[in-house]
Amino acid sequence: MTTPCEVWFYHLEQTVLDQALPDLLEKTLAKGWRALVRSPVKDRLRHLEDWLWRYRDDAFLAHGMADDPDPDRQPILLTTNDANLNAAQALFLLDDADPGDLTPYARCLILFEGHDEAALKAARARWKEIKAQGLPASYWRQSETGAWRKEG
DSSP states (O other): OOOOOEEEEEEESSSOHHHHHHHHHHHHHHTTOOEEEEOSOHHHHHHHHHHHHHSBTTBOOOOEETTSSOGGGOSEEEESSSOOTTOOSEEEEOTTOOOOOOTTOSEEEEEEETTOHHHHHHHHHHHHHHHHTTOOEEEEEEOTTSOEEEOO
């Protein structure tokens, strides 16, 4: 029997996605995992494609888009579709992206904006879906300083 995918909900309250995502991706890569970042919003992915190369002066995160050559070689793959083309262990969902089949993943991270009522509503609905599937779910909230703490 395989271990079910852990689903972690990240409630962005003190930082925006551009600040939080690179740190979470760095932690994922440090585990020796690959990451798949999925959003239904192509403009978001185009922005991230540029941002991840320059988010910090002393670092970058190697990545590619799903329609680039050799997506299977990318440690971080940005995509709008359901295919796990880079054999990622971690799935990052943005903009209420559909998780699809979570079987191939060890962890699914759902990031949502804390000051966006539609995003909060979508995250609450997704939480209910994940719990109804019997998957282990955790809720992570940011402290005043932006540090993550598990609350559920």
